[in-house]
Structures are given as structure tokens and as C-alpha cells.
Amino acid sequence: MSNGAHSTDTETDLAEAIEAGNAEEAHGLTGLPYNAVDIRTERLLLRPLTKNDLDDVHAYQKRKDVVRYLMWEVHDHEESAKHLEKRIAMTDLADDGDGLIYAVELPDPEGGHGRVIGDMSIFLKSAAHAQLEVGWVFHPAVHGRGYATEAAEAVLAVCFGTMGAHRVFAQLDPRNEASARLCERLGMRKEAHLRQNEIFKGEWGDTVIFGMLDTEYAESHPA
Numbered sequence: 001m002s003n004g005a006h007s008t009d010t011e012t013d014l015a016e017a018i019e020a021g022n023a024e025e026a027h028g029l030t031g032l033p034y035n036a037v038d039i040r041t042e043r044l045l046l047r048p049l050t051k052n053d054l055d056d057v058h059a060y061q062k063r064k065d066v067v068r069y070l071m072w073e074v075h076d077h078e079e080s081a082k083h084l085e086k087r088i089a090m091t092d093l094a095d096d097g098d099g100l101i102y103a104v105e106l107p108d109p110e111g112g113h114g115r116v117i118g119d120m121s122i123f124l125k126s127a128a129h130a131q132l133e134v135g136w137v138f139h140p141a142v143h144g145r146g147y148a149t150e151a152a153e154a155v156l157a158v159c160f161g162t163m164g165a166h167r168v169f170a171q172l173d174p175r176n177e178a179s180a181r182l183c184e185r186l187g188m189r190k191e192a193h194l195r196q197n198e199i200f201k202g203e204w205g206d207t208v209i210f211g212m213l214d215t216e217y218a219e220s221h222p223a
Helices: 004-027 051-061 077-088 147-162 177-185 214-220
Strands: 045-048 099-106 115-126 131-138 167-172 189-200 203-213
Touching: 045 147, 051 077, 051 115, 099 147, 115 147, 131 147, 147 167, 147 177, 147 214, 167 177, 177 203, 203 214
Parallel strands: 131 167
Antiparallel strands: 045 099, 099 115, 115 131, 167 203, 189 203
């Protein structure tokens, strides 16, 4: 039989656990589960990948200048097909570790088949702490036209506006100056420079982290 003191301690522990759980829930992502839907911007269409995108995707995955700062190497056509098959299934965010990939399509003004010029990714790092990671890859042929910024702005709107993120961040190789400039254009702050924190393509590599808080997003995107 339990004495009164033990019962009180147990009740206190339970109350504290419930309070902590409620606080965590209150600060967590509010827009989960999230299922990818088409997003139209002024010039672009962001949508889930399909098998019909293989040739367009392979056009940039086969380039050394594109994969130079990515974790994977140049893909031949078959490797791109296998990679695409995995990424086609990435359309939902529900649990920590989930990822979502948007094809970035440049629509044909005549109404024909649009061309996929890159892709945007969102990874759910922590639902409880409302943390999302974003990433991107674009064909060099479209660099300098503002497409990456336009697509990334649309993704940030989903992260902060739809899913209720507290913090959105990107991790990149510090030598990837184009991605660093994109982060800065988006209003993301350089939060950290991790020196030789991982083996990258056979040698020690650095990682820089850019991030943005919900308050910063709200200030730069007033309603």
C-alpha cells in the first residue's frame, strides 16, 4: 500500500509531465500532417515530382558543377531514375525525419509541357520544437533570373505560414557561395560555421548553417 507522501509525489510528477507536454504541444508545429499541394508563384509551379520529370531532373543531376557541394555524386540516367523514384514518394510531412520534395517547374507560356528547372526540399527535423530544414538544387542554365529566390520564398511561406514553424534553417558547404547568397536574400542569418565536422567526398569538410525565426519572417513579411 502506498503512503500519502508517495501518492502526492506521483501526482506532482504526473502534473508536471502533463504541463510539460502541453507546453511542448503549444510550441510545436501546428500544420501537421502536411500533404504537398501545388503552389503557383508569379512565374513558377511547385508541385510533387512525377516519373515524367526524369529527363529534366537528370539534366542537372548529371552535371559536376551541380553536385559539387551535394552529398551525392553525378548521376547517370539509371541512377537519376532510381533517385527520382524515391523522391516521388516524398510528399508528406508528419513525423520527425520525414522529407518532402517539390519539383520547380517553369510552365510553358503556350500551355505545353513545362520544364523542371530544379527542386526544393523540406525536412521535418523536430515537430515538438517546430524546426524545419530546407534545401534546393537548380540547373545552372537558369541561374541569375531570380527563380531560386521565388521558389524558396514560396517554400518559406509554407513552412512559417502553413505549418507554423518556429525556426527554418539550411545547411550548406561554405564554398557554395550561390546558396549562401540565396540564404542572405531570403533574410536568413548565418548562425554557425562548423569546421571539419564531417567527411565530405573523401576529405574533411565544413558546414555553415543559415536560419530564420518566425518573428524575423513576420517582420520581413508583414500581413
